[in-house]
Amino acid sequence: MGRMLISGVLGKSVLEQSGDVIGRLGDLVARLDDDSRPVVTGIVVRVARKRDLFVSAAEVADFAESGIRLTSSRLDVRPFARRDGEVLLRRDLLDREIVDLTRGRLARVNDLVLGSDGDGWRVVAVDFGANALVNRLGLGWLARKRLTDRQVPWEQVDIFASDAPVRLPGIRHGKLARLHPSDLAHIVDELPYPQGDEVVASLDDARAADAVEEMDPRIQAVLLTSMDQERAADILEEMGDAAAADVLADLDPDRAEELLQKMDAEDAAAVRNLLTYDESSAGGIMTTELVAMSSDVTVAAALEQLRLAEWLPESFDAIYVVNSTADGDFLGVTTLGALVAAGPEAPIGTLAKQSPTATPYEDAREVAQRLVRYRLSAMPVVEVSGTLLGIITIADAVELLLPEEPKLHIPRIFG
Amino acid sequence: MRLPGSIGPGLRTYAEAAARKRAAERRRRRPRSSFVRILALVGPGLIAANAGNDAGAIATHSSAGASYGYSLLWVMVATSLPLIIIQEMCARMGAVTGKGLADLIRERFGVRWTTFAMLILLVANAGTVVSEFAGIAAALELFDVSRYFSVPVAAFAIWWLLARGSYRHVERVFLGMTAVFFAYVLAAFLAQPNWGEVAIAAVTPTFRFEAGYLSLVVALVGTTITPYMQLFIQSSVVDKGIDATHYRAERAEVVFGSLFANLVVMFIQIATAATLFIAGIRVDAADDAARALAPVAGPFASVLFGLGLFGASMLAAGVLPLATAFAVCEAFGFERGLSRDFDEAPVFYVLFTAMIVAGAVVTLIPGLSLIQLLIAVQVANGLLLPVVLVFVTRLAGDRELLGTWANGPILSFFAWSTAVVVGLLALTYVTVVVVMPIFGMSIV
Numbered sequence: 001m002g003r004m005l006i007s008g009v010l011g012k013s014v015l016e017q018s019g020d021v022i023g024r025l026g027d028l029v030a031r032l033d034d035d036s037r038p039v040v041t042g043i044v045v046r047v048a049r050k051r052d053l054f055v056s057a058a059e060v061a062d063f064a065e066s067g068i069r070l071t072s073s074r075l076d077v078r079p080f081a082r083r084d085g086e087v088l089l090r091r092d093l094l095d096r097e098i099v100d101l102t103r104g105r106l107a108r109v110n111d112l113v114l115g116s117d118g119d120g121w122r123v124v125a126v127d128f129g130a131n132a133l134v135n136r137l138g139l140g141w142l143a144r145k146r147l148t149d150r151q152v153p154w155e156q157v158d159i160f161a162s163d164a165p166v167r168l169p170g171i172r173h174g175k176l177a178r179l180h181p182s183d184l185a186h187i188v189d190e191l192p193y194p195q196g197d198e199v200v201a202s203l204d205d206a207r208a209a210d211a212v213e214e215m216d217p218r219i220q221a222v223l224l225t226s227m228d229q230e231r232a233a234d235i236l237e238e239m240g241d242a243a244a245a246d247v248l249a250d251l252d253p254d255r256a257e258e259l260l261q262k263m264d265a266e267d268a269a270a271v272r273n274l275l276t277y278d279e280s281s282a283g284g285i286m287t288t289e290l291v292a293m294s295s296d297v298t299v300a301a302a303l304e305q306l307r308l309a310e311w312l313p314e315s316f317d318a319i320y321v322v323n324s325t326a327d328g329d330f331l332g333v334t335t336l337g338a339l340v341a342a343g344p345e346a347p348i349g350t351l352a353k354q355s356p357t358a359t360p361y362e363d364a365r366e367v368a369q370r371l372v373r374y375r376l377s378a379m380p381v382v383e384v385s386g387t388l389l390g391i392i393t394i395a396d397a398v399e400l401l402l403p404e405e406p407k408l409h410i411p412r413i414f415g
Numbered sequence: 416m417r418l419p420g421s422i423g424p425g426l427r428t429y430a431e432a433a434a435r436k437r438a439a440e441r442r443r444r445r446p447r448s449s450f451v452r453i454l455a456l457v458g459p460g461l462i463a464a465n466a467g468n469d470a471g472a473i474a475t476h477s478s479a480g481a482s483y484g485y486s487l488l489w490v491m492v493a494t495s496l497p498l499i500i501i502q503e504m505c506a507r508m509g510a511v512t513g514k515g516l517a518d519l520i521r522e523r524f525g526v527r528w529t530t531f532a533m534l535i536l537l538v539a540n541a542g543t544v545v546s547e548f549a550g551i552a553a554a555l556e557l558f559d560v561s562r563y564f565s566v567p568v569a570a571f572a573i574w575w576l577l578a579r580g581s582y583r584h585v586e587r588v589f590l591g592m593t594a595v596f597f598a599y600v601l602a603a604f605l606a607q608p609n610w611g612e613v614a615i616a617a618v619t620p621t622f623r624f625e626a627g628y629l630s631l632v633v634a635l636v637g638t639t640i641t642p643y644m645q646l647f648i649q650s651s652v653v654d655k656g657i658d659a660t661h662y663r664a665e666r667a668e669v670v671f672g673s674l675f676a677n678l679v680v681m682f683i684q685i686a687t688a689a690t691l692f693i694a695g696i697r698v699d700a701a702d703d704a705a706r707a708l709a710p711v712a713g714p715f716a717s718v719l720f721g722l723g724l725f726g727a728s729m730l731a732a733g734v735l736p737l738a739t740a741f742a743v744c745e746a747f748g749f750e751r752g753l754s755r756d757f758d759e760a761p762v763f764y765v766l767f768t769a770m771i772v773a774g775a776v777v778t779l780i781p782g783l784s785l786i787q788l789l790i791a792v793q794v795a796n797g798l799l800l801p802v803v804l805v806f807v808t809r810l811a812g813d814r815e816l817l818g819t820w821a822n823g824p825i826l827s828f829f830a831w832s833t834a835v836v837v838g839l840l841a842l843t844y845v846t847v848v849v850v851m852p853i854f855g856m857s858i859v
Contacts, residue, residue, distance in 0.1 A: 091815075095522050095529075097748070108521070108748025133747060136526045165815045192513025193658045222656040 185214030209238030233262035283360030295349025329386035470550020474789035480687030485616035509652035550728030592726020605710035606689035637797025
């Protein structure tokens, strides 16, 4: 199987069978169908300034360093025009930042590896290595040993349709969607908006919500305000209520209200409730996604309810018990394990254990530190009057306490 | 929480919560005097617009006013439109593509052109970093601090703050200090210039084929339309999260900011012309330049000037190395950013450290006139500018890249005209100042 680097042939002379030079190789056209390797369907020959001709791949006899030889002299040439479903390997792919799935992050394309299996050329791999960069500069002799070669097979990269000015329905980001939401969020954080929008648009609501939760707050705001507002509301519904409230709190109040109205009423009410708390207070980081039960419910009835539940919180193990009397005050916590071990007729109130609690007005950091110190998996947030409002999970506490990653922001002062 | 039959968490009614929110908002929006409100609204924008006026700009405009009176004011009027056009193109590219300038150059022109463009940027920006350290040295010499002490300390402090990622915390302080330069507006009025003369000079282009005059023209262009500002404005638009749908409001800000920045420096020229030029004082050192503020601050003029110069220099000396290293790494696809450590992003760290070290070392070469150094760097910027403009203009006219947002024929014409005029200016300068002396010729 023949292999070649695209940088080795770009700019080389294109010769007719007779040996006459008709122009230079400006670009290669490839068809993007699905996830399979793109097939080179033709070449773009630059015959004069701003004059490009298209030559079908069938008429290319050979790619070589010395030049590209065509099979015939009577060329069926036509002016080159862009078409949907086709990428230009140099213009749309070379030198772009695409996703290196092997590392789960963005990388710049320093070269493309083409392979031939007899019936045509395909893009088989992408070279992200510094060696490829140095070679293209003609400085390969300089540091060949010390620099890295990084050729990643085509199956392990993901490219963006919005990098090309034509429609590319073949790009569906199926592989990208399988990355961990945190990696996905990080990639979208770093992508320019058109490409970031493209990725989020390709995800289903649940995956998109998982990823948006992990994104930089500023990117969240830009993404959600620039996309279709119905879709934005759908994504917010899928997000945890605390995360959704965080996002909405950063938006322009009118924009946030508009989104809240488009959301499912029940979800919107939960988010509105959280929005009333200051962001730096315990109320500002709590979630209302918890299971609360009345103290007079029996163990058997509780287990039955859990089995029938259409929805349970993520990493669910605690059941918050509230008084069966009219005031409904918070009583204590019991675990799923305790529930399973207890006799079926016992009222759940007898299993409830006292737990340290926080009020919603306390400083969020202090509460988070207390939570970590007590080694709790979650801390109930209880109103002074005794009403259970929500919980702060260990995950949210840790996120708050971890030092912020330093970031480069060109200061806003310029411009 | 949606367990059938269980008690949900929405234990408090929404009405109750809404009432509490309204109360909290009332507390937050305690009425302030309208003056404070207006200042809070407009102030940051004005200061921001003025932030591009760094050490080199102050030195160049002071020198222009002191040496040539009002007769270089026309350059500022003439550069206003090109400045707006170029800043607008970069801001637009940032908003539409969401990419930085270095990114676009790499994607559109390939590795070789990128290397060329990045070398130009690196030289221009490294030069500007030198000028910022010269500004720090000059500012602190007003307070009798030796440059051999101030520059190494400042360089280390900046490097340390940058590497720790805590520079942004002190940035505002420096930015606030640059507000001092608004005192020039007051100084210009207090010096009671002949405003008729000023107005006529501002709209009357004059040109002299002499080295000193030409240098200042090139330096004024170089400090007004700096290569690094093109880089910055595009990144800042991307960073602010402005996309194509939000761009129109941003454009007004760009236009207004450019005009405002040019207006402020015109007052520097007017103030120095009305005080120093009339008295026949040329600007050879920072304390000469500071005297232009005497109408406002009297004996404290040099304190005021020193503070402003120090703030402006520290601001740019921190931002430039980082932004340049970031742009270069972005273009070549190297790991970058302060969230990576040295082992992960060696090129990034080496680049910004080297720029700081080089800037500090050059400033400390014994016997250098700091003011001359500051102006020389602006000249270099002016000479490198045409190259950057060609890249910017080609990108901004690219329909495949920007679609309907690409330059139309009129804008294209103006943009290319600017590149050509700036190029001719650079060529003239090189001919008169470099080539002709070699052959023993001069036109004075």
